[in-house]
Amino acid sequence: MLNPKQQGFTLIEIMVVVFIIATMAGLSFFALNQASDRRYSSQAEDFLVWLEQLSDLAMLEGSAYGVTANAQAFQAVVFYNYAWYEVTMPEPFYFDEDVRLSLIESNESEGRTITQSNNSSNRSSSALLPDIVMHPDGYIEPDANLSLAFDNYSPKFIYHQEESGFSLTIERSL
Template identity: 30%
Template sequence: MTCCPRQRGFTLIEIMIVVLIVGLSAGIATLAFAPDDTSRLEEAADKFMLQAEFVAEQTALTGEVIGLFIRPTSSREGTQWCYQWRRFRNSAWQPVSDFLPDQCFATDMEIEMIVEGEAYEYDERETTPQPVLIFYPSGESTRLELALFARFDSEEVQRIEVDMMGDIRWLNREQELADREAEL
């Protein structure tokens, strides 16, 4: 008398181990062959863009006015440009939240800005600094053109533009897309 034939197959643990090994192999291969053509300027511009888009959405959701303040600060490595997002509440500019802490560009990065059609120059004597960019709950904003470049190598420039309708555009990315489409 023979009992049930022994079933052959894989256990769940064996399948999970194989999936893990395949996943790790694919991840390593992707990292090994991925082009690292994003520069530090692109990373800084990308971070700024993400925050600006987040702030623009927050103004519409919360009904608050949020402004961008930019100022140079001195450190051991030199001067660096720092920016912070503030909301206008109780007749004063206050921090937005812990999710948007103050940020600084690297010390070897420089910025140039045009605010509402006028070249921006920081005035350290100003007792009540004004925001260089303001997002309103209606979706509108002040106009800002921001150019980010390396202090010692100004060949690469990352350009960001915010128009009065609150549209945020990374001009370099748009140009890259247009160039790719033209190649096809």
């Protein structure tokens, strides 16, 4: 007599393995999506820190600092001797992807866009005009909200100036 021997796997065993693999794939996809969201949030927070650093430098040194956009990055400039000059500290701020930074007045829904090609990098230092100015008294001009939008990410990041004028806050809008 032949002794029945098990050949292969049962249907239940195969279904359990497929379920485990599908669950792991779903969790990893979810984790990768969250990592992408964190990357954009992290860059927006880093830009906030960079802007606050400029504001602090303006207060500490008693000079007006500004932000210009060139083809590669956002560059800090300082007002000295009736002209704007690029500075080496803090270093220019680079984003990983293309971004749109807009100034939104309180009564507007869309604002004036500050692109990374508004100011050409071959202009003389006397022709540099910043899009955003940080004054030594802590106020930021223009008195508008900044909207930061990434090309491949739908939520925008809105930077608000506090009533006292001494700090910025960030808000994520959908």
